[in-house]
Amino acid sequence: MPGEKGPADKGPAEKDARRRDATATRAAILASARSAFIASGYEGAGVREIAEGAGVTAMLINRYFGSKEGLFAEVLSTANQRPIIATPETLSAPDRAARISKALLKVTEPEATALDGFLIMLRSISNERAVEIARAVVESHHQKNVTEALSGPDAAERAALLMSLVAGVQIMRQVVGLDALGRDRDAQLERLLGDLVARLVNE
Amino acid sequence: MPGEKGPADKGPAEKDARRRDATATRAAILASARSAFIASGYEGAGVREIAEGAGVTAMLINRYFGSKEGLFAEVLSTANQRPIIATPETLSAPDRAARISKALLKVTEPEATALDGFLIMLRSISNERAVEIARAVVESHHQKNVTEALSGPDAAERAALLMSLVAGVQIMRQVVGLDALGRDRDAQLERLLGDLVARLVNE
DNA sequence: GTCTATAAGCCGATAGAC
DNA sequence: GTCTATCGGCTTATAGAC
Numbered sequence: 001m002p003g004e005k006g007p008a009d010k011g012p013a014e015k016d017a018r019r020r021d022a023t024a025t026r027a028a029i030l031a032s033a034r035s036a037f038i039a040s041g042y043e044g045a046g047v048r049e050i051a052e053g054a055g056v057t058a059m060l061i062n063r064y065f066g067s068k069e070g071l072f073a074e075v076l077s078t079a080n081q082r083p084i085i086a087t088p089e090t091l092s093a094p095d096r097a098a099r100i101s102k103a104l105l106k107v108t109e110p111e112a113t114a115l116d117g118f119l120i121m122l123r124s125i126s127n128e129r130a131v132e133i134a135r136a137v138v139e140s141h142h143q144k145n146v147t148e149a150l151s152g153p154d155a156a157e158r159a160a161l162l163m164s165l166v167a168g169v170q171i172m173r174q175v176v177g178l179d180a181l182g183r184d185r186d187a188q189l190e191r192l193l194g195d196l197v198a199r200l201v202n203e
Numbered sequence: 204m205p206g207e208k209g210p211a212d213k214g215p216a217e218k219d220a221r222r223r224d225a226t227a228t229r230a231a232i233l234a235s236a237r238s239a240f241i242a243s244g245y246e247g248a249g250v251r252e253i254a255e256g257a258g259v260t261a262m263l264i265n266r267y268f269g270s271k272e273g274l275f276a277e278v279l280s281t282a283n284q285r286p287i288i289a290t291p292e293t294l295s296a297p298d299r300a301a302r303i304s305k306a307l308l309k310v311t312e313p314e315a316t317a318l319d320g321f322l323i324m325l326r327s328i329s330n331e332r333a334v335e336i337a338r339a340v341v342e343s344h345h346q347k348n349v350t351e352a353l354s355g356p357d358a359a360e361r362a363a364l365l366m367s368l369v370a371g372v373q374i375m376r377q378v379v380g381l382d383a384l385g386r387d388r389d390a391q392l393e394r395l396l397g398d399l400v401a402r403l404v405n406e
Numbered sequence: 407g408t409c410t411a412t413a414a415g416c417c418g419a420t421a422g423a424c
Numbered sequence: 425g426t427c428t429a430t431c432g433g434c435t436t437a438t439a440g441a442c
Contacts, residue, residue, distance in 0.1 A: 044329040047418060138379065
């Protein structure tokens with residue numbers, strides 16, 4: 001029947017089964033946006049490019065997320081839901097400093113992806129609005145989680161410095177690729193970093 | 204003499220005295236570019252905006268620097284000529300860790316400008332070419348200088364971690380503006396940071 | 407040495423058809 | 425639910441006049 005639209009329209013509309021699924025489309029856009037923001041940051045990634053990666057047109061991004069800004073906020077929020085390095089598990093272990101420094105080196109290897117939430121933020125600090133969005137996410141998630149996990153005085157300041165150290169190592173090792181932070185130095189780095197982390201996580 | 208050009212050409216060309224001075228124009232473009240890259244990074248700053256700040260047209264940027272990329276390379280290089288925090292002076296003092304942590308907090312206050320060379324780099328990591336240029340500058344200047352200033356084993360790795368810490372603190376304190384790294388926490392931060400820095404700069 | 411004018415293309419966002 | 429077509433504005437870079 002010509003007047004009927006949507007998935008009920010079988011027959012010639014095989015690909016519509018996926019194309020007309022709002023939930024799936026939304027998820028596809030989010031996934032594509034995440035990759036694009038990781039690779040190029042907020043300013044570097046374009047809505048057309050993101051849409052193409054999701055197999056849709058750019059217009060749908062505004063339809064589902066209001067704007068590129070709204071899309072960025074949702075990507076950043078979901079990518080920073082839970083702690084990666086200073087997790088409740090690593091923080092409660094007796095050898096937590098060693099565990100954390102080891103985890104930090106692992107997730108900042110050139111091809112690692114676990115710390116994507118942070119990486120998106122770091123690659124987006126050229127844009128003022130993106131920084132504001134990132135600030136809200138970090139304060140409400142990571143700062144809060146890590147502070148609560150640390151006991152002793154100045155927990156908030158120690159948590160903030162731990163995040164700073166993580167951000168700095170990620171930039172210099174994963175993004176910039178300093179020789180002295182290469183994988184072939186992991187042995188020395190693990191020892192040095194463990195020392196630093198111990199100062200922050202041990203009361 | 205009719206054949207002579209430049210400032211010697213007085214008379215009706217009052218404003219030409221400045222406008223037709225290639226050296227001054229070059230310097231004006233560099234200064235304007237530096238401000239723009241600090242505020243918006245490589246991708247965020249436009250050549251028109253930079254040219255306007257120098258009182259010239261965008262075309263001259265390509266004339267003097269070949270391209271926006273060439274301009275960026277020159278700005279980044281001049282802005283990172285000499286060390287700011289880990290200077291020969293601070294590193295040779297007996298209480299170097301305390302001095303360095305104090306200096307770091309000072310140059311990462313919200314309105315501070317001393318660490319601009321680093322800030323330009325951090326705001327530009329969304330662009331691949333900008334990162335390559337920044338990497339070359341950091342390796343050839345800061346990594347080299349700081350490593351030479353540190354004695355003892357693993358000097359290169361300790362230097363790289365010190366730069367990572369500086370970069371991380373600058374991002375979280377000056378760019379993101381985390382509450383826990385605010386100026387009202389300077390007393391605690393100075394103590395905590397001093398501890399960390401001591402682990403890196405003391406053999 | 408510096409200008410105006412313009413090429414060629416990408417940006418985010420929107421109107422309206424189906 | 426998704427499309428095409430398009431708007432207005434931005435981008436870097438270049439050609440040619442003076």
